[in-house]
Amino acid sequence: MKPFLARTAFVLAAVAMAVSLAPGASVKKKEEAVASVERHQSEIIALSDQVWGFAELALQEVRSAKALADYAEAQGFEVERGVAGLPTAFVASYGQGRPIVGILGEYDALPGLSQKAQSAKEVLVPGAPGHGCGHNLLGTAALSAALAIKDLMAAGKLKGTIRFYGTPAEEAVGGKVYMVREGLFKDLDVCLSWHPSDKTKVAVDSSQALVEFFVEFSGKTAHAAGDPWNGRSAVAAMELFTAGLNRMREFVKPTVRMHYSIVKGGDVPNVVPAYAKLWCWLRDSKGAGVEQLLARTHKIAEGAALMTETEAKITVQSGNWETLVNLAGAKVLFANLDRLGPVPFTPEEQEFAKEIQRATGVEPKGLDGKVQPWAAPKPDPEGGSTDVGDVSWVVPMLGLGVTTAPLDAPWHAWPTAACAGMSIGHKGLVHAAKVLAATMVDLYEDPKTVQAIQAEFKEKTKGIAYKPFVPEGPPPLPGEKR
Numbered sequence: 001m002k003p004f005l006a007r008t009a010f011v012l013a014a015v016a017m018a019v020s021l022a023p024g025a026s027v028k029k030k031e032e033a034v035a036s037v038e039r040h041q042s043e044i045i046a047l048s049d050q051v052w053g054f055a056e057l058a059l060q061e062v063r064s065a066k067a068l069a070d071y072a073e074a075q076g077f078e079v080e081r082g083v084a085g086l087p088t089a090f091v092a093s094y095g096q097g098r099p100i101v102g103i104l105g106e107y108d109a110l111p112g113l114s115q116k117a118q119s120a121k122e123v124l125v126p127g128a129p130g131h132g133c134g135h136n137l138l139g140t141a142a143l144s145a146a147l148a149i150k151d152l153m154a155a156g157k158l159k160g161t162i163r164f165y166g167t168p169a170e171e172a173v174g175g176k177v178y179m180v181r182e183g184l185f186k187d188l189d190v191c192l193s194w195h196p197s198d199k200t201k202v203a204v205d206s207s208q209a210l211v212e213f214f215v216e217f218s219g220k221t222a223h224a225a226g227d228p229w230n231g232r233s234a235v236a237a238m239e240l241f242t243a244g245l246n247r248m249r250e251f252v253k254p255t256v257r258m259h260y261s262i263v264k265g266g267d268v269p270n271v272v273p274a275y276a277k278l279w280c281w282l283r284d285s286k287g288a289g290v291e292q293l294l295a296r297t298h299k300i301a302e303g304a305a306l307m308t309e310t311e312a313k314i315t316v317q318s319g320n321w322e323t324l325v326n327l328a329g330a331k332v333l334f335a336n337l338d339r340l341g342p343v344p345f346t347p348e349e350q351e352f353a354k355e356i357q358r359a360t361g362v363e364p365k366g367l368d369g370k371v372q373p374w375a376a377p378k379p380d381p382e383g384g385s386t387d388v389g390d391v392s393w394v395v396p397m398l399g400l401g402v403t404t405a406p407l408d409a410p411w412h413a414w415p416t417a418a419c420a421g422m423s424i425g426h427k428g429l430v431h432a433a434k435v436l437a438a439t440m441v442d443l444y445e446d447p448k449t450v451q452a453i454q455a456e457f458k459e460k461t462k463g464i465a466y467k468p469f470v471p472e473g474p475p476p477l478p479g480e481k482r
C-alpha cells in the first residue's frame with residue numbers, strides 16, 4: 001500500500017508542476033501552429049480521402065504509406081522508408097537537437113468494411129476493406145501536426161527535432177512493436193498519439209494487454225467411415241481445446257477477454273482431419289495477467305492433445321503491453337484541448353450522424369464534439385488493445401481522442417468508415433492536428449514540462465523491463481508462410 005501512496009503523491013506533484021508551467025508565453029506560437037494546420041488543411045484532407053479510398057490492410061498499406069511519406073518529403077522532411085523490416089513503415093524527421101518529439105501515425109484499414117461515405121449502409125467495393133477505425137484520419141492529422149511544428153522550426157521560432165512515425169499494421173501484427181524492438185523511439189523525449197473516437201477527450205485510461213497466438217493440432221488421416229480407427233482427428237482436438245477455453249471463461253477475472261477464430265478445420269467430412277489451426281487472442285488489464293492466461297491455455301492445449309492422441313503446438317505471433325498513461329503529459333494536452341474547445345460540427349453533420357444512429361439502433365443523440373471534463377483514470381481499461389501501449393513503455397506517451405463518428409454507434413463497423421470519408425471525419429482530423437500541434441509547442445518551449453513528464457515516466461517504469469510479445473526474427477510480411 002505504502003509504495004502506491006508514495007507514487008500517487010509523486011504523480012500529483014508532477015501534474016501540479018506541469019499545469020502551473022503550461023501555456024502562457026507560447027500562446028502566439030500556438031496560434032501560428034494552428035494557422036499552419038489551417039493553411040495545409042485542404043491538402044491534408046485530400047490526403048486523408050486518398051488513404052480512405054485505398055483502404056489497405058495491415059502490412060499491405062503500400063499506396064497509403066507512400067502517399068504520406070511522399071507528402072512529408074515534399075514538405076521538407078527527411079524520410080527513411082521501410083524501417084524495422086516493415087516495407088510500409090517510415091520515419092519523417094525535421095530539425096536537429098533536443099528536444100526530440102515524436103508523433104505516431106497509422107493508416108491501415110479493416111477487412112470487409114468497405115462503405116460509401118453516406119448515412120446509409122452501402123458497400124463501396126464488394127468484399128473490400130474499409131476504414132472502420134478511421135486510421136486514414138489518424139495518420140494524416142498526426143502528419144499535419146508535425147508539419148505545423150516543422151513550419152515553426154523553419155521560421156526559426158522553435159528549436160529541436162520533430163519526428164513523424166508512419167506506423168503500419170495497428171489492426172493486426174502490431175507494426176509499432178517491431179519499431180520499438182528496433183529501438184526507433186528510444187532517443188525521443190516525448191511521444192504523442194491520437195485516435196478517432198465518438199468523444200473528444202484526453203486519454204487518461206490505459207488499454208488492455210494482449211497476446212495473440214496460433215494453436216495447431218496434428219493428427220492422422222484415415223477414411224472417416226472405412227477405417228476411422230486408424231485416424232486421429234485434429235479437429236476433435238481443436239473442439240476439445242475450445243471447449244476447455246470456454247470452460248475457463250467462468251474462472252477468470254471480469255477484466256479478461258478471450259476470442260478466437262478457426263483458421264483451418266478440416267477439408268471434407270469423409271477424411272479424418274490431420275490438421276487444425278485456431279487463431280486466439282487473450283486480453284487483460286495488465287501484461288502479467290495475460291502471461292498467466294497463456295500458461296493456462298498451454299495446459300488446455302496439452303489436455304486436448306492427450307485426449308485425442310494428437311499433438312498440440314502454440315506459437316505466439318504478437319501482443320501488446322497495456323498503455324502506460326502519463327498524467328503530467330495528459331494535463332498539458334488537456335489544457336490545449338480545452339483552449340481550442342469543441343469540434344465545430346454543423347446541423348447537417350449532426351443530422352447525418354442521427355441518421356446513422358437510427359439505422360444502427362442507438363439513441364439519435366448526434367455527434368458529441370464537446371471537450372470531456374478531466375476525469376481520474378479508471379482502475380481497469382475498457383476493452384481493446386493497441387500497439388501504442390508498447391511505445392508507451394519506452395518513451396512517455398501523450399494520448400488524445402477526437403470525435404469523428406456518431407456517439408455510441410458501432411465501431412470497427414460501417415458508420416465509422418462512412419464518417420471517416422466525409423466532413424465529420426475531416427473536422428475531427430483538423431481539430432486533432434491543432435490540439436497536438438499546440439501541445440507540442442509547449443513541449444518545445446518549456447523544458448520543465450518535459451522534465452515533469454519524464455520524471456513521472458521514470459517513476460512508473462522503475463524496475464520494469466519492457467519485453468515485446470513478438471517472437472525473434474523478422475515481422476510476418478504478407479505472402480510469407482508462418
Ligand SMILES: [Zn+2]
Binds near residue numbers: 133
Ligand atoms: Zn484504431
